[in-house]
Amino acid sequence: MASPPPAGTPVLELDNARISYFTRAGEINVVPSISFKLQQGEAIGLVGESGCGKSTVAFSIMKYLGGAGRLTGGRILFEGRDMGSMSDSELRRIRGRRLAMVYQDPMSSLNPVIPVGRQLMEVPMIHQNASEADARKRALQMLAEVRLPDPESIFDRYPHQISGGQQQRVVIAMALMAEPSLLVMDEPTTGLDVTVEAAVLDLVRDLRRKHNSAIVFISHNLGTVVRVCDRIGVMYAGELVEEGPITSVFRDPRHPYTRGLLECIPVLGTDKHSSPLVPIPGQVPPALHRPKGCIFVTRCKFADQERCTQGRIATVGMPDDATHRVQCVRAQELAQWERPHGGIAQAAQARDAEEVLSVVNLRKFYDTSTSIFSGAESYQIKALNEISMSARRGMTLAIVGESGCGKSTFAKVLTGLEKATEGRVAVDGLDIGMISVEKRTQGVKGKLQMVFQNPESTLNPSHSVGFAIERSLRRLKSMKGGAMRDRARKLMEIVKLPGDFVGRKPRQLSGGQKQRVAIARALAGDPDIIVADEPVSALDVSVQAAIINLLMELQSQQQATLIFISHDLSVVRYLADRVAVMYLGRIVEFGTVEEIFEPPYHPYTEALLSAVPIADPDRQQKRILLEGAMPSPRDIPVGCPFATRCPRKIGSICDTTPPPEQTTNTGHRILCHIPMAQLREVEPILSSAAE
Amino acid sequence: MTIITAPLKTPQAKRSLPGWLRTVSLLRESPVGMIGAFLVLFWCFVAIFAPWIAPFNPNANLYEIGVNTPPTWLNWLGTDDQARDLLSRIIYGSRLVLTIAPLATLCAYIVGCTIGLLAGYYRGWVDSVLMQVCNIILSFPVLVLYVIIMMKFGPSAINIIVAVTFIASPQVARLVRSQTLELREREYVAAAKMRGEPAWYIMLVEILPNARGPLIVDACLRTGYTAITIGILGFLGVGLRPPDPDWGGMINAHYGFMLGGQVHMALAPAIALSSLVVGFSFLADGLREISLRD
Numbered sequence: 001m002a003s004p005p006p007a008g009t010p011v012l013e014l015d016n017a018r019i020s021y022f023t024r025a026g027e028i029n030v031v032p033s034i035s036f037k038l039q040q041g042e043a044i045g046l047v048g049e050s051g052c053g054k055s056t057v058a059f060s061i062m063k064y065l066g067g068a069g070r071l072t073g074g075r076i077l078f079e080g081r082d083m084g085s086m087s088d089s090e091l092r093r094i095r096g097r098r099l100a101m102v103y104q105d106p107m108s109s110l111n112p113v114i115p116v117g118r119q120l121m122e123v124p125m126i127h128q129n130a131s132e133a134d135a136r137k138r139a140l141q142m143l144a145e146v147r148l149p150d151p152e153s154i155f156d157r158y159p160h161q162i163s164g165g166q167q168q169r170v171v172i173a174m175a176l177m178a179e180p181s182l183l184v185m186d187e188p189t190t191g192l193d194v195t196v197e198a199a200v201l202d203l204v205r206d207l208r209r210k211h212n213s214a215i216v217f218i219s220h221n222l223g224t225v226v227r228v229c230d231r232i233g234v235m236y237a238g239e240l241v242e243e244g245p246i247t248s249v250f251r252d253p254r255h256p257y258t259r260g261l262l263e264c265i266p267v268l269g270t271d272k273h274s275s276p277l278v279p280i281p282g283q284v285p286p287a288l289h290r291p292k293g294c295i296f297v298t299r300c301k302f303a304d305q306e307r308c309t310q311g312r313i314a315t316v317g318m319p320d321d322a323t324h325r326v327q328c329v330r331a332q333e334l335a336q337w338e339r340p341h342g343g344i345a346q347a348a349q350a351r352d353a354e355e356v357l358s359v360v361n362l363r364k365f366y367d368t369s370t371s372i373f374s375g376a377e378s379y380q381i382k383a384l385n386e387i388s389m390s391a392r393r394g395m396t397l398a399i400v401g402e403s404g405c406g407k408s409t410f411a412k413v414l415t416g417l418e419k420a421t422e423g424r425v426a427v428d429g430l431d432i433g434m435i436s437v438e439k440r441t442q443g444v445k446g447k448l449q450m451v452f453q454n455p456e457s458t459l460n461p462s463h464s465v466g467f468a469i470e471r472s473l474r475r476l477k478s479m480k481g482g483a484m485r486d487r488a489r490k491l492m493e494i495v496k497l498p499g500d501f502v503g504r505k506p507r508q509l510s511g512g513q514k515q516r517v518a519i520a521r522a523l524a525g526d527p528d529i530i531v532a533d534e535p536v537s538a539l540d541v542s543v544q545a546a547i548i549n550l551l552m553e554l555q556s557q558q559q560a561t562l563i564f565i566s567h568d569l570s571v572v573r574y575l576a577d578r579v580a581v582m583y584l585g586r587i588v589e590f591g592t593v594e595e596i597f598e599p600p601y602h603p604y605t606e607a608l609l610s611a612v613p614i615a616d617p618d619r620q621q622k623r624i625l626l627e628g629a630m631p632s633p634r635d636i637p638v639g640c641p642f643a644t645r646c647p648r649k650i651g652s653i654c655d656t657t658p659p660p661e662q663t664t665n666t667g668h669r670i671l672c673h674i675p676m677a678q679l680r681e682v683e684p685i686l687s688s689a690a691e
Numbered sequence: 692m693t694i695i696t697a698p699l700k701t702p703q704a705k706r707s708l709p710g711w712l713r714t715v716s717l718l719r720e721s722p723v724g725m726i727g728a729f730l731v732l733f734w735c736f737v738a739i740f741a742p743w744i745a746p747f748n749p750n751a752n753l754y755e756i757g758v759n760t761p762p763t764w765l766n767w768l769g770t771d772d773q774a775r776d777l778l779s780r781i782i783y784g785s786r787l788v789l790t791i792a793p794l795a796t797l798c799a800y801i802v803g804c805t806i807g808l809l810a811g812y813y814r815g816w817v818d819s820v821l822m823q824v825c826n827i828i829l830s831f832p833v834l835v836l837y838v839i840i841m842m843k844f845g846p847s848a849i850n851i852i853v854a855v856t857f858i859a860s861p862q863v864a865r866l867v868r869s870q871t872l873e874l875r876e877r878e879y880v881a882a883a884k885m886r887g888e889p890a891w892y893i894m895l896v897e898i899l900p901n902a903r904g905p906l907i908v909d910a911c912l913r914t915g916y917t918a919i920t921i922g923i924l925g926f927l928g929v930g931l932r933p934p935d936p937d938w939g940g941m942i943n944a945h946y947g948f949m950l951g952g953q954v955h956m957a958l959a960p961a962i963a964l965s966s967l968v969v970g971f972s973f974l975a976d977g978l979r980e981i982s983l984r985d
Contacts, residue, residue, distance in 0.1 A: 437885055445885055445887050448885075450882070452881070460879040460883075462901055475888065521882065
């Protein structure tokens with residue numbers, strides 16, 4: 001057995017580590033050189049766009065790169081020992097015991113045919129030769145520690161019988177079972193809903209204090225890193241361009257890439273009128289085509305051709321804080337960073353514009369059909385219930401809520417992909433809720449177009465970009481020949497795509513470019529209403545900003561109404577004029593964006609706001625923990641839909657009586673038993689420490 | 692996950708090639724696929740140029756040379772029991788197999804794709820009815836079904852095609868249906884509906900082309916199996932009518948001579964048949980490898 005490392009030895013040290021993949025095309029050097037140290041109990045967050053090598057670093061720390069990947073230079077030291085020199089059996093002993101990893105998708109880390117408790121018990125039984133009874137006791141203890149309700153019953157369940165958030169907690173419990181000195185977490189909350197994410201992040205932070213484990217936390221979301229870590233490492237194209245304590249990096253980022261990242265994400269509380277988003281132009285260079293000199297030079301607005309292209313850039317510590325290291329020649333020359341100010345010119349706000357969309361008492365129920373073979377009892381799913389809202393020309397109506405709240409069903413009813421069960425959906429005065437898309441006239445179809453969530457499936461991989469746009473023009477506008485091709489070119493220009501992209505196939509485009517084509521396709525019908533269902537959630541932050549800006553620009557140019565469906569409150573705060581907050585198929589709060597983000601809040605809105613990870617360590621955010629998961633839409637509570645999780649529940653009335661809709665004279669609606677006056681007195685969730 | 696996708700990216704040059712050329716250039720990296728392509732192309736070449744390659748007319752009785760002669764410099768594989776040149780018969784036999792097998796597969800695909808697309812796209816009772824019919828056909832022992840059909844309608848090339856279509860199309864339909872069920876949920880299908888495309892357009896233009904990967908692999912494999920089927924039917928005497936130089940029929944006519952030491956007479960057509968089938972299945976393997984990498 002190895003003796004414990006001397007005090008002061010870093011738990012993890014990457015010393016000029018160079019990582020490559022070997023393919024038929026030869027060596028692809030994904031990480032040219034990376035160095036950082038992590039002390040006992042410290043947590044470092046690695047952030048950056050996708051393709052920057054974050055996961056590669058995580059896997060190389062585990063020495064788990066698969067057949068194609070290899071450490072081709074430098075060293076990775078774990079507790080002072082070079083991992084390269086360890087044998088397979090030594091590595092096996094370390095992994096899972098001193099070193100544990102939590103992956104993005106909890107379902108793929110858990111064995112679906114073994115109860116979760118059994119899987120937890122394996123850890124001490126294999127690594128510490130614990131007895132069965134002892135292992136069981138510790139597994140139960142650990143389940144309680146990750147705040148799973150009723151550990152005894154969770155213990156005997158199979159992974160598919162618990163929710164996604166619970167699965168991730170089980171995975172974290174498994175990783176912590178052996179009290180590892182280093183925990184590597186690769187996007188552990190990416191697939192989770194925001195309230196669940198907040199709970200998991202709090203859990204990680206608390207457990208870290210308790211167990212004193214060091215953590216490498218990989219995320220694309222700067223806000224989550226602020227919640228969990230005390231240091232941050234910004235990765236770009238395989239290199240660590242800036243690294244330092246969270247507060248100093250966020251207050252005064254010295255690398256242009258870090259600044260770019262911070263400028264392209266909306267921070268909860270900012271909106272389009274006060275601080276515009278600035279996208280980072282260009283894309284991460286592929287590993288085989290890195291520029292000589294500074295890797296960021298092709299996208300950097302501060303680039304100095306003289307010094308920046310002359311070969312490798314050294315990493316230097318900042319004079320006031322040597323632990324804040326930056327890989328940039330101009331690190332000390334740049335002015336103090338400030339969040340960009342000054343809003344974009346906004347078309348005169350259309351409060352009195354005509355009403356384009358009016359939804360009254362919309363219901364969508366699904367009857368599960370009873371098949372003669374299954375014999376299961378039929379039941380009804382109330383996907384949408386008593387939905388009423390309206391939108392005027394040229395405004396942005398955002399619909400927010402967690403997965404399963406019915407926001408996507410609403411989009412489907414609006415666009416006719418599903419038929420309403422009851423109620424009125426009027427577009428320009430024409431009731432179309434009960435008319436499926438096949439029965440709508442081409443004119444109505446053109447008026448209502450949609451931008452979808454997934455850039456990978458929004459375009460048909462068999463058809464070229466030009467075909468996709470031209471086909472829409474042909475069908476919706478009956479255009480033909482040269483006029484159609486000219487219009488398609490024009491649309492591509494509008495969405496800022498080069499004209500020679502017409503012949504490209506979707507696989508030759510990046511995610512952001514695909515989404516631009518999808519927007520151009522939606523614009524082909526000259527829509528009055530554009531329904532955008534999570535249009536940016538699958539994109540990198542830098543691209544996200546560009547697409548959001550594009551949507552806003554188009555909307556003011558075309559005077560179209562944008563129905564923006566999202567789970568991301570920061571984006572909604574930034575972009576929307578009006579907001580509908582949905583929970584279990586109901587609108588629990590509806591109002592202007594200012595009304596939604598200030599008290600009075602619906603208790604659910606309040607909880608959502610408190611859960612949003614904010615990429616600004618100086619902003620104080622009140623924390624409200626929601627217990628439990630959203631009830632199944634099969635059995636929605638009889639009273640208030642939110643009663644089962646509500647932290648402000650006032651009594652049995654919430655469980656038994658449906659809440660009244662309270663409306664102010666400005667049209668702000670809240671669905672709650674608590675009187676409006678009382679809700680008004682709730683203190684705001686957000687406050688800035690500086691103020 | 693970046694770790695898997697990043698290193699497997701094909702270089703830019705190959706991405707910009709047109710689809711089929713890209714497939715060819717990717718196939719060159721798969722040794723198995725190359726062997727398969729070589730075997731299939733070899734037999735295609737033989738079939739196309741049979742009149743120039745074959746030394747004799749396949750149906751000419753060379754009585755002056757004699758029956759069942761062993762291989763000589765004149766007749767590389769000797770003659771058969773009716774004094775016909777065996778090599779020429781095998782060469783001409785490739786024409787039959789390479790016409791009937793692809794045609795039969797094509798017909799099975801036309802019927803199978805139609806059924807599969809309709810079932811997968813409309814779902815509900817259309818799906819139930821079509822798939823139950825398919826299941827009934829699939830539940831018969833294949834060989835018995837073939838023999839019954841061929842006995843009933845008589846041995847001929849057309850009837851082989853009909854029989855293969857009847858028996859293979861349910862299998863194709865299952866494959867197409869499963870692909871359709873998945874692809875119909877894609878967002879580009881919703882986008883097509885929202886611009887008012889008719890159902891047939893969505894099925895044929897939006898869905899079917901994206902199912903082509905697995906379908907091409909299956910079609911390749913299935914063509915090989917159909918070649919075997921034709922051989923088996925010939926061997927059982929219900930395939931093509933004599934004197935057509937059918938490989939299966941040749942094996943049947945000659946295997947009796949194996950006891951007399953004339954092993955090559957049955958072996959040669961058998962090797963011809965199996966090399967073609969192996970060629971198709973290797974090619975299918977190579978294509979599958981490509982489709983997984985894309």
